[in-house]
Amino acid sequence: MYTIGLDLGGTFIKGGLVDDGGKIVAKSKIPTRIQAGPEAVAADMAAQALALIADAGVKKEDVRGIGIGSPGAIDSENGIVNYANNLTGWIDVPLAAYINAKTGLGVKVSNDANVAALGETMFGAGKGYENAVMITLGTGVGGGVICNGRLYEGNESKGAELGHMVVKAGGARCNCGRRGCLEAYASATALIRETKKAMKKHPESAMWKFSPDIDEVDGRTSFECAKAGDAAAAKVVDDYLYYLAEGLLNYCNIFRPQVIILGGGVCAQGDYLIGRLDDIMSRAHYGYRGAPAVKLVIATLGNDAGLIGAASLIMGSAGAL
Numbered sequence: 449m450y451t452i453g454l455d456l457g458g459t460f461i462k463g464g465l466v467d468d469g470g471k472i473v474a475k476s477k478i479p480t481r482i483q484a485g486p487e488a489v490a491a492d493m494a495a496q497a498l499a500l501i502a503d504a505g506v507k508k509e510d511v512r513g514i515g516i517g518s519p520g521a522i523d524s525e526n527g528i529v530n531y532a533n534n535l536t537g538w539i540d541v542p543l544a545a546y547i548n549a550k551t552g553l554g555v556k557v558s559n560d561a562n563v564a565a566l567g568e569t570m571f572g573a574g575k576g577y578e579n580a581v582m583i584t585l586g587t588g589v590g591g592g593v594i595c596n597g598r599l600y601e602g603n604e605s606k607g608a609e610l611g612h613m614v615v616k617a618g619g620a621r622c623n624c625g626r627r628g629c630l631e632a633y634a635s636a637t638a639l640i641r642e643t644k645k646a647m648k649k650h651p652e653s654a655m656w657k658f659s660p661d662i663d664e665v666d667g668r669t670s671f672e673c674a675k676a677g678d679a680a681a682a683k684v685v686d687d688y689l690y691y692l693a694e695g696l697l698n699y700c701n702i703f704r705p706q707v708i709i710l711g712g713g714v715c716a717q718g719d720y721l722i723g724r725l726d727d728i729m730s731r732a733h734y735g736y737r738g739a740p741a742v743k744l745v746i747a748t749l750g751n752d753a754g755l756i757g758a759a760s761l762i763m764g765s766a767g768a769l
Contacts, residue, residue, distance in 0.1 A: 450506055452497045452514040452553075453759030455560065458482065458534035461493055464752070465500045465511075466759035470571030472752060474504040486529075486541040494550030513554035514547060515761035517563035517754045524605040527557045556761040558599065560754055562608060565592025566599050567757025568709050572749040577706040581699045582747065583610060585692075585712035588623065589631040593703060599761075611635070615694045633691035636667045636714055642684050643670040650680035667714045675720065689721075693728040700735035700742050711747035718746060 450473070455462040458480060465474040478496055481488055497514050520532025527544020529535070544555035558566075565574075565582035574580040574594070583591040589611030593600040601607055611631035612624050619628030620638070632638055643665050647655050654673045659665045670688070673681035696708055715721060722744050734741045749756055 449512055450504075450510055451512045451759040451763055452500055453563075453755035453757070454493055454497065454514060454516045455563075455754035455758055456480065456489075456493070456516060456518045456535075457560075458519070461489075461496060462751070462755050463493075463496045463500055464755040464759065465504050465506065466756055468763065470567075470756055470760075472756065473506075474500045475755075476500060476503075480535075482536050486535075486538055486543070487546060490541075490543055490546035491550060494547045497547070497551055497553070508553075511553060513556065513762045514551065515563070515758035516543065516547075516555065516557040517560035517758040518543065518557055519560050522557055522559050522605050524556065524558045524601055527555055529557065554762065558601065558605065558758075558761055559592075559608075561590035562592040562599055562601060563757030563761060564590075564711070564749075564753040565594060565709070565757065566760045567753045567755075568711070568747050568749055569594045570760045570763070571756055572753065573709050573745040573747050574707050579703065579705045580707045580709060581610070581703055581705045582709040582711060583696070583699075584747075585634060585636055585710065585714040587635060587637050589629075589635050589695075594705075595703070610695075610699070613695060613698060615691050615698070630691065630695040634688065634695055636712060639667050639670065639684070639688050639714065640665055642687065643681075646670070646680045646684045653680040654678040655681050668716070671714075671717050671720070685724075689724050689728060693725050693732075696725065696742075696744075697729055697732055697735040700729070700739075704736075704739060705742055706740075707743045707745055709745055709747050711753070715746045722746065 451466050453464050460477050463476045464472040521530045529541040529543050532538045544557050547555045568574050569580045578597045580594040591610035593608045612629045614628040615630050616628035620632040622629035622632040659669045670681045670684040674685040
């Protein structure tokens, strides 16, 4: 049997026909025609799904259905995109119903960060674990929670906003409107912001040699210079890891998962990142003395996590709680 996963983004829609082992047997990417309106985008997605089936030479009756990962606030029970700020005009869009009408296949929709967590837990770095938390360190901090092998979404599917837990009361303003959220300190955006501040304060820093144009600073700048012994860069990295570890320790206490999966560009630091975080967290007894430690791993599915996770929504018992 096969399942179609669609990863809806503001610029592109990625799709894949996925077998029961999590292998993508056919794949495609099409532009997201936001200006054409939700129904037109849904029609494009339906056509994309049917094309994937045709291209793979698979019978439609061998396809379980279509899973969709969408940005924004999702009513997953009814397949409705209630609001997505990077999908202009998308308010209470019955996406599942639109696509079902065009394809005749069952459709499930969930938040894109949630489905990425599900994909990594079923077929990626978290495979074999029943309880997992995934955090994505990108422009913001996203994530998802897997409890007893199932996706946790919370009331009206609006829970698991893991980036918006406060780690510094009264701290830096977050895009959500609160102050001191983990996203304001542990996102790649925050890392770059603090790197630039440190560079302006320390013109002698080696970070200027690594990134001569301050507008081209990225998540590597402070990390690579810190590893080379630059004091200003080391302070940026130390502060970044402190807040990230505080957030992860909170997740340990709240969920006590077996594993935390880290994704996003910052995770290119690999073993260095995991080693530093593991040291901080182990000294804090992973948030609770006497409780089991939590394994830290780097996500492995990369850009395919969203579509594999979307497909996972309707594979066996992997759906939402």
